[in-house]
Amino acid sequence: MAQQVDPIRRRLLFGTAAVSAGALLTACTSNDSGSSDNSAEQAPVADGKPGKPVTIGFAGPQADHGWLNAINVNARERAKTYKDVTLEITEGSNDTAAQIGQIETLINKKVDVLVILPADGKALTQVGLKAMRAGIPVINLDRVFNSPQAYRCWIGGDNYGMGLNAGHYIGEKLKDKPNARVIELAGMDTLELTKQRTQGFDDALKNYPNIKKVARQAAEFTVESGQAKMAALLQANKNFDALWNHDDDQGVGALRAIEQAGRDDFLMVGGAGALSAFQAIKADNSVLKATVLYPPTMAASAIDLARALGQGKGLGGMAEFEIPSSITLYSAVVDKANVAQYMATGFK
Template sequence: MNSSRSRKSQLASRRNVLFGGAAAASGLFIAGCTSNESDDDEGGTEQQAPAASEEAGAPVTIGFAGPQADHGWLNAINEQARARAEIYEEVTLEIAEGSNDTATQIGQVEALVNGGVDVLVILPADGVAMTDTALEIMRAGTPVINLDRIFDNPQAYRCWIGGDNYGMGLNAGHFIGEQLRDVENARVVELSGPDNLELTQQRTQGFDDALANYPNITKVARQAAEFTTESGQEVMANLLQAESEFEALWNHDDDQGAGALQAIAQAGRDEFLMVGGAGSRAAMDHIQADDSVLKATVLYPPTMAASAIDLARALGQARGLNGLAEFEIPSSLTLFSAVVSRDNVEQYLPTGFN
């Protein structure tokens, strides 16, 4: 935060940003990692530098409250935010220790705001439960970037950015459909995430809607795992026992997919193709090597955290997005769920998470 401004002028400036005050149409580079060079020790954190013509702009302090890193994708979210902030010399990133407990996270974000951050980025442990806190922060004059798990009230955030769970299922279904287009009476199975999660339901709905375009394909089985390697192995073993033959498998999550691949190898099955979900580095390595039934994965890109830092920086500097005519950042951004196959895996390897 620029110490030369008074607290009163800071609050006025924030309110202008929150509610659409005029801003200079300056640029923002909002892509994730696209370099074809990767660091195996830091999978998913390599960043592309901002456009060379972009000026640094005014100093901005960004508060980041992310999740507990108990899953590969969640860890990648935290790493993407850290790495992205480091490429901007004028950005200071204040990070709260990740937590899956709502009460703990509320205390963390309140501490960040009381410490004087200009913009707050939150991936909430529970979007609904955190809504009132985010709403209070917005009303007090600190803009909030809501990352992925959405708050229950659009007034609780200035901008939401996240993935497309329905699109994941839709694109997985279309990829499988095209691979099996000429197979008569093709059968597919689905290894989903936990059924109590809305995102699981959205992924399944998208998958089913895509398959409806292929009358030669029937989904013959669906079982739910828990987004862990252990559950993926156990549930996949059950699926293999129940279904003696099928042509394709869609697995919602690459962490549980690692266990599914173990079960598949142990059963000696290879008559089908597998499509994963989220975009882990291990999955991409298998796709590139073409050494298993895994032929593609559908992204739920953790680079959204890097883009959230870009959005927060733009918001704190009253900038718009490079390539858009508007003077302000959008109110929401839904990221595309790209299908990564052997044809394009080189491009996406740097975004793969460990």
């Protein structure tokens, strides 16, 4: 998961992560007879009908986390839905030199479009620039390159929005409780995304003067770290009302620690959208009551965008002839009321 794109850049906000990119890319209906003569000419838009063949190169990091594996799955499955798309996908690596080599191989193969989720956006900026200079447009997925010249379009999640929505959800649940106390199980503090999630959470809590954050502990996005760090939080905090955990994978470990401690006196909100979290929310038999999405379906949307770009088409529902330069996905809150809607998007 990744740093957020610079907020001053123009962004297109999706209303919900569950809305498929296929729906976004369907053709617009023609203007009716009552439309003004001054209306914009209809742009050619991408749809599901076979068109110009497009070879898409896809390069991502090693799938050593449930969310990253779901990124690869979403890319492959979306590409299969198009008869005019050929997907060249790399093995994936967390070694920046190895990933750069994989991308250079795709450049040498002269793919039509590249979709890149860099292991390190800063370290891979130069290879993004190399592709763009070679005339191969780049869809930069999630972890943003340092230069906007290194990509044609960025699409990714909203880390600040995750924290903001988690904070507002907890705030609304506790707004009538005097002296409410919350704690936070964060991700890796070396990552900018973790800082953004915490900032969003803290900013949301400012709207609820009765709520105080009394503890914060960083973990490492793994089950093992989630269990160990949550156990420490529970030992140090005997009384609190809510927990926000940044990541559903480490949340599996956190729930183990909570169950082992026999605690059920608070509510928990997770992050990302793992299937295990959705199942626990639906069962409603643990402290986990909601999770805030960081949807891996963005990889499917990236394939849609790459196909549209390769065919020289825009997006249905928009007047412009070109795809936008930046798309930020919305961090929807999933709880028992709407979990059935999102279940199919959950990653393992």
